Amino acid sequence: MMFTGMFHEAWSAMGANRLRTALTMLGMVIGVGAVVLMMAIGQGAQNAVKESIDSMGSNLFVVLSGSSMTGGVRSGSGNAPSLTTADAEAIGELPGIAASAPTHMGMAQLVHGSLNWNTTVYGVTPSYLDVRSWPIVAGDNFTESDLRSATRVALIGQSAAENLFAGEDPVGKTLRIGQAPFQILGVLGRKGQSLDGRDQDDLLIVPLTTAQRKLFGTPFQGSVRSIMVRVERAEVMPQVEIAINALLRQRHHLREGQENDFSVRDLTAIAESAAETTRVMSLLLGAIASVSLIVGGIGIMNIMLVSVTERTREIGIRMAIGAREIDVLTQFLLEAILISIAGCLIGLMLGVGSAVLIHLSTGVPIVISGSSAIVAFLVAAATGIFFGYYPARKAARLDPIEALRYQ
Amino acid sequence: MRDTPVITIRHLYKDYPTPAGSFPVLKDVNLSIYPGEFVAIMGPSGSGKSTFMNILGCLDRPTSGDYELSGKNIARLDKDATAKLRGQTLGFVFQGFNLLPRMSLEDNVALPLVYSDVPKTERQTRARQLLDKVGLAQYAASLPSRISGGQQQRVAIARALVNRPGLILADEPTGNLDSHTSEEIMTLFTSLNREGITIILVTHEPDIALHAGRQVRFRDGVIVQDMPTGCNHEEELAGAAP
Ligand SMILES: Nc1ncnc2c1ncn2[C@@H]1O[C@H](COP(=O)(O)OP(=O)(O)OP(=O)(O)O)[C@@H](O)[C@H]1O
Ligand SMILES: [Mg+2]
Numbered sequence A: 001m002m003f004t005g006m007f008h009e010a011w012s013a014m015g016a017n018r019l020r021t022a023l024t025m026l027g028m029v030i031g032v033g034a035v036v037l038m039m040a041i042g043q044g045a046q047n048a049v050k051e052s053i054d055s056m057g058s059n060l061f062v063v064l065s066g067s068s069m070t071g072g073v074r075s076g077s078g079n080a081p082s083l084t085t086a087d088a089e090a091i092g093e094l095p096g097i098a099a100s101a102p103t104h105m106g107m108a109q110l111v112h113g114s115l116n117w118n119t120t121v122y123g124v125t126p127s128y129l130d131v132r133s134w135p136i137v138a139g140d141n142f143t144e145s146d147l148r149s150a151t152r153v154a155l156i157g158q159s160a161a162e163n164l165f166a167g168e169d170p171v172g173k174t175l176r177i178g179q180a181p182f183q184i185l186g187v188l189g190r191k192g193q194s195l196d197g198r199d200q201d202d203l204l205i206v207p208l209t210t211a212q213r214k215l216f217g218t219p220f221q222g223s224v225r226s227i228m229v230r231v232e233r234a235e236v237m238p239q240v241e242i243a244i245n246a247l248l249r250q251r252h253h254l255r256e257g258q259e260n261d262f263s264v265r266d267l268t269a270i271a272e273s274a275a276e277t278t279r280v281m282s283l284l285l286g287a288i289a290s291v292s293l294i295v296g297g298i299g300i301m302n303i304m305l306v307s308v309t310e311r312t313r314e315i316g317i318r319m320a321i322g323a324r325e326i327d328v329l330t331q332f333l334l335e336a337i338l339i340s341i342a343g344c345l346i347g348l349m350l351g352v353g354s355a356v357l358i359h360l361s362t363g364v365p366i367v368i369s370g371s372s373a374i375v376a377f378l379v380a381a382a383t384g385i386f387f388g389y390y391p392a393r394k395a396a397r398l399d400p401i402e403a404l405r406y407q
Numbered sequence B: 001m002r003d004t005p006v007i008t009i010r011h012l013y014k015d016y017p018t019p020a021g022s023f024p025v026l027k028d029v030n031l032s033i034y035p036g037e038f039v040a041i042m043g044p045s046g047s048g049k050s051t052f053m054n055i056l057g058c059l060d061r062p063t064s065g066d067y068e069l070s071g072k073n074i075a076r077l078d079k080d081a082t083a084k085l086r087g088q089t090l091g092f093v094f095q096g097f098n099l100l101p102r103m104s105l106e107d108n109v110a111l112p113l114v115y116s117d118v119p120k121t122e123r124q125t126r127a128r129q130l131l132d133k134v135g136l137a138q139y140a141a142s143l144p145s146r147i148s149g150g151q152q153q154r155v156a157i158a159r160a161l162v163n164r165p166g167l168i169l170a171d172e173p174t175g176n177l178d179s180h181t182s183e184e185i186m187t188l189f190t191s192l193n194r195e196g197i198t199i200i201l202v203t204h205e206p207d208i209a210l211h212a213g214r215q216v217r218f219r220d221g222v223i224v225q226d227m228p229t230g231c232n233h234e235e236e237l238a239g240a241a242p
Helices: A003-016 A018-056 A085-093 A144-149 A158-165 A208-215 A234-251 A267-310 A312-320 A325-362 A370-396 A400-405 B049-056 B079-089 B105-115 B120-133 B149-161 B179-194 B233-240
Strands: A060-065 A097-112 A115-124 A136-139 A153-156 A174-177 A180-188 A203-207 A226-231 A262-266 B007-018 B021-033 B038-042 B064-069 B090-093 B167-171 B198-202 B214-219 B222-228
Touching: A003 A018, A003 A325, A018 A267, A018 A325, A018 A370, A060 A234, A060 A267, A085 A097, A085 A226, A085 A234, A097 A158, A097 A208, A115 A158, A115 A208, A144 A208, A153 A158, A158 A180, A180 A203, A203 A208, A226 A234, A234 A262, A262 A267, A267 A312, A267 A325, A267 A370, A312 A325, A312 A400, A312 B079, A325 A370, A325 B079, B007 B049, B021 B049, B021 B222, B038 B049, B038 B179, B049 B064, B049 B167, B049 B198, B079 B090, B079 B105, B090 B149, B105 B120, B105 B149, B120 B149, B149 B167, B149 B179, B167 B179, B179 B198
Parallel strands: A115 A203, A153 A180, B038 B198, B038 B214, B090 B167, B167 B198
Antiparallel strands: A060 A226, A060 A262, A097 A115, A097 A174, A097 A226, A136 A180, A153 A203, A174 A180, B007 B021, B007 B064, B214 B222
């Protein structure tokens, strides 16, 4: 039997009972729509995580000071001052280290003209931007001499700049922290959200010495809150971690059996586990959505079985005028496939539409990829074949004389 | 009768399984039908006429015995081959017309061509030709429900003819029609027979059977009479009595 003829017939059979065809399709529409929506959201989440991993910089350790023990009471990481600028320099000398940057930070209220803004102020060395692979988009970095003389200069993040300068170019302007004026040397590039959802662009960067001496003070000279370390290659991360631990224990005169007064965290590993979590989450979402696709497929099978029974006489007539088994089989199979593909196309549009709607109304990140559309299409065709085959075979195997007798 | 037969039936048996055991419907039927014949099959209700026709039409298979159609032994053919015979070697006309209700008359007539891979344009021309031949060209685009029973039967005959078969099988084609319409259908069959098409039809009515050249009478699954039309009517009844 010729394909165009069959296509036409399948189409007119679908048109013969529109409501039923539409309801059968609805199963596929919901199934495919759910899969597409879940894939868009899952992919979006994965992408967001990947972006923040990329923005963080790769092969990073962060060394935090603390925790200290005072009479059995342990404070949290970063609370007990134990790290120093000298520690950071010593770590920088270790083999396999690309850069190390001590950081001393705190919160401060920034004021510029009539606007004011509360943000985190990081005191760092000029190499910090290098460690974090963070470009300056306007102006310049501060220098070693700023660091030596603890000058009041600053680099500003995009979000902080927007809030404080409202569209003006901040470079060269002066803002105040308390009564002290700070000159803006440069504006940082946009980084977006961090893994924990913080806005990485809401910050002010000043020379480490300025933060230590003029803004937040230190418990003792040269003390810092944390040290960022960038390793040259991912493969040497484990050795470097051991080396940093050993170096700091020695520098802090810790005896055998005494707990570390610092902690080394592999940011890359943390990021990877976050990525893994979102991957598993989106797989799970997809799996749940696939269940509705299967339910849709069973709906098709159900209706096709009813349709075969209803059209038994028609099948008998077709066989009496020369239809072979394969002709009847393809006719019903084609009908099932057409229903599932049409349902798939509508579901695709619905899924994409609702993903976009969710994105616009809640800001949840989404990714709509061509591959997910192709996958949905193939799945729909496969569902049609899989669930349409049994009813179609049932029709094809009918005995012509029995079928003709059917009332 | 010197031609080779289109149909040769030898020792044909057909049993139907029933809960009380198998029930014989055809018992040792032997018959040869030659090209160009017009045969009427008669007999009381339940005598096995339809069962016999369905076997002739390759819709059903005999329990035992031989059936040769155009020199091919049907028992040895697979399902696809019998489907092809149904579509191309013979045309079947039913008592209940059996047109597909959702299709236009033209599409109904063209449907057998779809199964024998004839291209669409040729399907259309041939279907129109045949509708024209049975006098229904103006209804080509209508649905079967729009026309009368006699007209539907004409369309069914057009459909049976569309693959240019040499043989038409008709099981009580006039059974659902009034006598006037029946006459028209029989006139159509007669003219087809004149064109050389072999026709076998089942009927209950002696008037209808008069159109045929040969009458075969069944009773209880056996052929009790086989004679050319035109013999004495009394003789015929006498011969048919048990
Ligand atoms: N599928 C079947 N199963 C069992 N018995 C059947 C079946 N089909 C027909 N029969 C029986 O076979 C016998 C012959 O039936 P058939 O339909 O061939 O008769 P017929 O001569 O065509 O009768 P009518 O003139 O009423 O059409 C009947 O007794 C019928 O009950
Ligand atoms: Mg009958």
